[in-house]
Amino acid sequence: MTGEPILHVEGVTKTFGMRRTLRERVGRAEAAEHRAVDDVSFTVGRGEILGLAGGSGSGKTTLARCLIRLVEPDSGAVRLGDDDVLAAKGADLRELRRRMQMVFQDPYASLNPRMTVGTALHEAGRVHRRPGSEDADRFVTELLARVHLSPTIAARRPRELSGGQRQRVAVARALAVGPEVLIADEAVSALDVSVQAQLLNLFLDLRDELGVAIVFVAHQLAVIAEVADRVAIMHQGRMVEIGDAGVVLRDPQHEYTRALLAAHPHPDPRGRAGVA
Amino acid sequence: GGGSSGGSDPAKFDAAGGTAVAAECKAAPVKGGSLVYSRQAETQSLNPIDLRNGNGDIFASELLYNGLTRADPKGGDELLPGLAESWEVSNGGKTYTFKLRQGVKFSNGDPLTAEDVKFSLDRFGDPKINQILSVVAVGYDKATVVDDSTVRVDLTEPVAAFLYNISIFPAFIVPKKLVEEQGDAFWKTPVGTGPYRLKKFVRGSYIAFERNPHYWEDGKPYLDEVRFNFASDSNSRLLALKNDQAQIADGVPFSQIDPLKADKNVVLQQTKVPQFVGLWLNHKRAPLADLNVRKAMQLALDRDQIKNGIFKGAGSVPNSVLPPLKYDAGADQVPPYPFDLAQAKAEMAKSKHAQGFSTTLQYPAGYDYYKQLGLLLQNQWGQIGIKVKLIEEDGATGTDRFNSGDYDMTIPYAQFTSDLTVPDEYAGFLADPASGTNGFFSNWSDPAITKMVKTFATTPDEAERAKQWPVIQKAMLDQTPVINVINLPSITAHRTNVCGTDINALGADHLENTWLTTAKASR
Amino acid sequence: MTAVAQDLPGVADATTDALLSVDGLRVEFGPADAPLVAVKDVGLTIAPGEIVGLIGESGSGKSLTCRSIMRLIGAPGRVTAGTVDFEGRDVLAMSSKELRDFRAHDVGMIYQDPFSSLNPVMRIGDHLRETLRANRGMSKAEARAEGIALLERVGIPDPERRYLSYPHELSGGMRQRVMIALATASRPRLLLADEPTTALDVTTQAQILDLLTDMRRELGMAVLVVSHDFGVIAQVCDRVCVMYGGHVVETGPVERIYADPQHPYTKALLDSVPDMESAGNPVRREGIPGYPPELTDVLPGCVFAPRCAHARPGCTSVPMVLQPVDAAAPDAGSTACPVRPFSVGGPFDPVAGSPPDPVAVPVSPQPAAATAAMTAAETAARAQTGDPGDLPAPGEARITQPTDQESTR
């Protein structure tokens, strides 16, 4: 089902020096020089979902952000189709970013709390002069329908929405600019399983109906298993294993992948070990 | 700026508000005790020839030093001998020979010498040193030591006011040797012949004096110690007084006159000093150059309303354009402008600005009574068609605009006081082009009056001067180059246990006569 | 509807020698005349040494239930009905002294976020020492020795050095271990663990869960594990309580629940759990259509009915009462669904009590349609309660006034 490669990543490396985000400052232990992403290469094809898994701090988020240069990689190459992402500047870069959209983990923080859903969606389309964006109402309604939301949502602000609805809106906003690649960084991790399942279906729909390539980051292997065509496993900044989902998850080659799979909790209590 | 003092008749002119001498003060003075004086202006310099902070500096110098002559500390515009016992005028008023008082010692015990006197007077006469008030050194040529107790001063021309000129601070006598030896450092621990000597000086806070044991007046001063606490805020001064934290306070605001009269512990004292509300007119501005307009403005002033409404009854209606000075004729001889709207309107009608005009009045910011006065003037002159726009100016800006002639009407100084009790200084400023002030910055000139003033200033004979001045006074009033809105007194208040609080004609307290009925209880 | 529930005795599987039994718990927010009821009627029991799981969607009231047990509901929130009974003592009626003793000696609690449950400006050792000195009356030196021993017991390497560390110098897993050490420092008989592993990655999660079971074995303490991840529950719990919309909708032994869920919500929940088995051939799961109810939604009858694939007309008027799954086997637990769609005899009519007409069972709607339908339903529910701007979104309506009124009394 994999189409021709659209996103090429080659030898991307990112080292963090002293500067760290507040969250990391609060969260993680000291690290003077830290290779968050270490020489990572892969490609994603049109209509393909690449699952990216790994433990906490393995560099998934950093890698995902490197792809659209929210984080500036130190070295390596990222190409979207034939365009060099890392060399682009100004309007070109903005256009490239349009073609690669991102959905963030935290549904509560990824929408501007002061904008109604409709405004936010329409803005995205209008800024990039997307076809159909002249008619705000229709544009928004269609986008909302795409993510299975009712048009009445358009008038609300994010805090009037549930987590699942917000995440759908975030996806809709990403779609508003007509991306070719969608990067979902733990986009469903914060959601309840019942809602999670709905969103996973949505991603599958997008892949099938729009043919977008999706880089799907998650730390839960089971979630990846549900959607990914191929799976990549990251550990300490390196990509330790990549391959077809069925192969990697059923017959892991790398020791770390095996450890990850072993630790994964299984819903069937009968199989549990070591519990009295 | 502008705060200096001068002297004239120091008699209490307002009997009702004047000093009610407490019964205890009738007794013989008691020695001892210390007194706290809450003062509006802070002392910054103790160098009498370089006093830049007006009364704050002057009043401290008055305690530390003496001149050859002095205004009567008890008031009155006669001159008394100071460090000079007597003097002779010769050479058509161009030579003064001073006989020094015997046995005078500086506060460090050194004797006063003729050399010291010459040294001090030469400083007074050197415009490079006497920068602040070189105008009073007009005509000074040189001083010569005749013998140990005699100094002769030669003038380049007769200066009628010379004895007055040397009675104030630039001509105070300082010890030559110490000043030469110590240079600028001397003024930090100064030595003088005054009734007190410096004890402690904390900048911005207070200055304390103690009795000068070598003071030449027998038995004086009475107080062991005097301390000036600087308090620019008037409420603060009065609170300190009420609290007995201070026993005297100066600069009593007009608004407090009535409340203080009711206070049993406090005596309110008003003294006539050469202070006035001088309202300057710029004669470069067309309507104001018109004599009829100026007359109309004088006539339209309801000075009683001003006096009672704003100054709470303090002050007096002037019959001069200058503050009250020696030789001033009384109202019978030079009548003041009456308040007469009809006549004012008639004058306006006669002028080239019969239909009225608009002008501006600037005055110093931060004084509520000027604010109110502005309103009242606006109101009163509005009735004869003069539209006045009021502008409050920060003092420095105001002075700047005044000096550069950039105003229509202005009250240039918050406290506008003549430095001398005789008219020579102010009349010269206003009428003598030689003063270089362009009619005291009013651009006014009148050759006839100029001539009269010149003659007056160089006429040594007292009686002659006393005859000339009223004529000038009247001529000036007729011309109204500037307007004296009202004469203002100096108002101080002291607690009832303080006696001998007289103020001299220059407005200075001479605390050598002051004593406390409760000598031990003070501080 | 809750009134009915309150009149009934505790949940069916209540044991007389329970360590903790919660009954008819109701927690409200908002104005007294128009309260927002967050926990509507919750009952559960925990036997000594038992590990009980509390599972449910976000906002179903799990945390509030835990907090009620600790009597830690902050100012605008309040417990308006129910009892919390710990070994025969009523926690809700304790004096502040008793309450402090209770918190100090009988229960411990750990929280979801190891990043925020330690005071960032205090050293690990300070936390431990303070607790040990206050609760076990130790001297400074004793407290230090015991603190280090505690750290060692929860598997923290190099405990002496960590004793001096600040929280931010530790990884999430280590902090959660510290929290466990703290919560168990005074050897409580009950540990409340509110989503203890949600913030951790799977490897660490496995370690923490192991630690919990070890501690239970060593100290014999009972544990209430709150989670929304059935995998976690399945791994450690003996029994499970399933919550939905402020109610316990089903309880029972974890194996029974997994193998034979009796409540449609439990079943739907289990069905939406992502499964490793699908690796290589992605499948679409139904999930549960629509969204969990919000506090402002007033839902008559069964709270799950609007999203329930097996709902029928009578469901909007049934009381939410737990009934034994199998009257013959009290240990099998109970369920609040009178329809019993998965029972041997097929679904009952909730009202008539007879097996319903099979045609009446609604066909599971397409997700999209269901979503749209739900959105409309939600909108209607909002319209009932007034201005849409008023709605707190789930998760946003936090406890804004944290002061525990009772505890300061």
Add this chain to the structure above:
Amino acid sequence: MTLYVLRRLALSVGVLFGLAVVTFFMIHLVPGDPVQLALGGRGTPEAVAEVRGQLGLDRPLLTQFGDFLGGVVTGDLGLSVAQNAPVTEIIGQRLAPSAILIVYGLFVALVIGVPLAIIAALRPNGVVDNGIRLVTTFAFAMPAFWLGLMLALIFGLSLKWFPVSGYESGIGGILRTLTLPAVTLGLSLAVVVVRTLRSSLLEVLQTEYIDAARSRGLGEWRVVGRHALRNAVMATITVLSVDIGFLIGGTVVVESVFQIPGAGSLLVESVRARDYELVQAIALIAGAAVVLLSLATDLLQATIDPRVRLAKR
């Protein structure tokens, strides 16, 4: 840490330089001639020129500015035109009262504010809380000169506990003379303390570690006093460090009401007198104080909160 302090100090030098530039040119732009003013407004042109020459005021502005900077480096701040005395001497005498007043005022604000904030935060929106907020807001909105005079009337004139004005050095003197002024200053600042501390306490009291502490059976005072306060105090420190400017501004009025010979009133007088050197010097010192204070704040925060890393900002 040392490196950080050095780096911050280096930056501060830049800030102070900027401050010096702005102050210098601003005060020189303002109309009004210091010499003319110093000579009482009636100095003859010759005298004025003489003094200007003596003080070097007749040279080009840039030369004067260079001189001023050179003077700052060598610790010679020049001569006050108005007072005809060395600037260092004048300031030396008037800095201490202001500094003490500010510190004392801050102390009063904390002594009043912190307990009130805690009490208010313990029962948010209760009667006590609302009462405290109302009263402190009241104190805040009262003009300092009014409040000061009222205090002087009550505690000075009527009760005679304190002198109504003036300043004395020494512990006893300071306590006698600066208590009322410090209370005046502190009362209006206390509301800032109450407000920020209360709201950050409320915020902190919602955090999980507070609940965690409570659930360990710790007493309420311990929870608030030990766990919450230290965390909440951060925001208050930040606000106070910003408000220190406000405090310095406030001293001008308070100094005037109580006749304290401080730097605040000196500054006003100096600007009035266009006393260039003095204005520049005070501005620079005040600026340095603000800059040092913000450095101190950062250091303090780093001490209180180990998470605050000083290396970056």
Add this chain to the structure above:
Amino acid sequence: MSTATLTPPARPSAAGRLLRRVWRQPLPVRIGGVLVGILVFAAVFAPLLAPYGQNDLDFNAQLQGPSLAHPMGTDDTGRDVFSRTLYGLRIDLAVVLFITYVPLPIGVLMGAIAGYFGGKVDLVISRIIDITIAFPFIVLVIAIVAIVGPGLTGIMIGVPIVAWALYARLARSEMLVLREQPFMLATTALGYTRRRAILRHAVPNLMRSSLIYSTVDLVVNLLLLAGLSYLGLGMQPPNAELGTIIAEGQANLLNAWWITTLPGLVLVVFGVGVGLIGDGLSDGELRGGGA
């Protein structure tokens, strides 16, 4: 509240909505709103409400205590303090609003820019902020007054020149946090220009805390006006401004308390009102729709 509204209620007018929104706020905010509302009303309609002209001298009624004829008494030239207070309030509110809310958006914008870009931009802006904050404000005001002439103009120029810096500092530190927020990252990801990211997305979110802070600032500025008047730098005569009235009355404080105290009380009421609103807002209890 089970009466389901089937037809949507008629959309209330903007003012009605505002009123309703105010009414849904916590009690202190409501009280504050009422207090401020009354004062604003009094200020707006001062010419109608004032029994006398603000500058009507009356030497027959000097220093009269509060009475029916003069609710706040008279000053020492017999002017009606109540009337002057009303007129003064009018000017004060206008000036204070100006000097508070003109610098606010500028400061927020500068802070947003500094925080958003970081690096050199931040360094430069932060230094400017530092200088501005460290600058003795009184020098500036006196200097400006000396240049542009006395009166409120000096204050209206001087205060904003300095005041923006506090907002900038506040906004900058918030921006540092905000810029890591996913929705701000999203603006980059979405290919928006920085201008749009700052103006449309960051600034509105930074406004809230600045607006809360501004309630303190309002009071501080009002007091500043009074303080400057006390120092003689206030309003140009003859018209009154609260600070001027209070400062003028200060000379009579010992014998005519009302001239200072009653207008001072108005100041306090305003401060309390604004303070209550700000307090309520900063408690995060603001209910209903974003600003």
